[in-house]
Amino acid sequence: MVRIRLSALLALIVCVCVSAAQSQQDSVAVLTGARAVSELGAAVTVIDVDSLRREFPVRALSELLTGRVPGLEVLASSGTIGTASRLLIRGPSSVRGSEAPQVYVDGIRVDDESGTLMVSVGGQTTSRVDDVNVEDIATIAILRGPAAAALYGRDATAGVLLVTTKREQGERPRLTAFTSQGLVTRAGRFPDNFLAVDSTGRQCDAGQLVTGTCRLLRANVLESPATSPFRDGYLRQYGLRVSGGGPSTRYYLAGQWDGLAGVYALPGGERARLLAAGGLRPETESPNYFGRVNLRGNGQLLAGPKGD
Structure with missing residues (x-):
């Protein structure tokens, strides 16, 4: 089996396959290719996301992992819009390294923030872990122990999370649209x-x-x-998924837009004054707003036994 992976927010995966020797539950896709769980020589936990979501509805990857993986701790944020939970795996670590595991989506690392611009929000930071929609995830494999560092380098001493997104299995095109609306309110009333x-x-x-x-x-x-300076925040989410294929091709495309507004806002009197002066900007009116666009796609090209 030969796999060529090109992935960012939009991923294209082209596979030339003859036959599958093992099911997805018995093998894990690592940097060196598909490996059987028994061959990795380390503690590996594989989560079937679809079966889990049928019993416990969740909205984010961090919620999916909370309390379900031995040794994995999910530290929730304070609730500020735009901040994310932290993932920690109990085990050996160093004062110079991080206790957070590396996160890979279809073979591409998504948690590497060394080259990104990070803005502190009340002592917290953002994260790309929850950018992946749980609707698009097929399985999650948690790799711990020396095998993680042997495959992914010394930065993976704390462990590795391997997220595999869905591939279309049937041939009939399917179109799915979804939306979610909600409010964020203050708990209680000020005296x-x-x-x-x-x-x-x-x-x-x-x-x-x-x-x-x-x-x-x-x-x-x-x-x-x-x-x-407080108001009710409005949460909006819209998404669309298209999947299908034929005898030799399969595809899965998904797009999602999130708009999350926090409870902080410009006071009404100050807003009226700035409007009269012509100096009201959107970032001033809603200082705690988070917007996100997530695009993801998987494609497969299947060749016969004589394909090169």
Whole structure:
């Protein structure tokens, strides 16, 4: 079997196949090719995503791995829009290395952030791990131990996650569209602030409070639309998948757009002032907004026994 893989956000996989010696559950695709689980000489956990999602609906890869793999810890973020969970595998590590496992999608590493521009968000950072839609994942293999470092280098001492996306198995074209909508709201309500003043507007002292010559003022800048920096955030997700093929070709294409707005927003009074001055920008009005476009595709070209 010869495999040529070209992958980024849009992946094209061309396979010239004669026969499959093992099923996907019995083998794992590593850098050196498809290897049987028993030949790797290390602890390997293979997750069948479709069967798991039928029992436990999840939206992200980090949710899929939470509490389901021995030795793998998923540390959730604070909930800030755009931040991601951290993955840690218990085992040997170094002070110079990372305890996070490497993540490969169809043979391409997606967690390497050394050459990317990372912006800190309240002590947290973004991640490309959750960019892969769980609807597009077929299996996940978790490779631990010395075998991971032997195959993927010393940076893989903490382990490797091998994500394999779906391939079309049938011949009839199928079109699937989906959408998801939701709201992010604050939990609870901020308490009111009270101030006792006299008839002149000055703050009352203890003696005036006793005589009853004061009046009580109540205000809440965090609940007033004109002054509050909070609002309800709107979550949107739209996706489309196309799959099919013929006797010698198969294809799987998927696209998804996510728009996530956090609970932080420009106060109404400040927004009105900037609109009047003509200086309101989208990033100023919604400082905590996260948008993402994810495109992915797999194609297979099958040749007969006499194919070169």
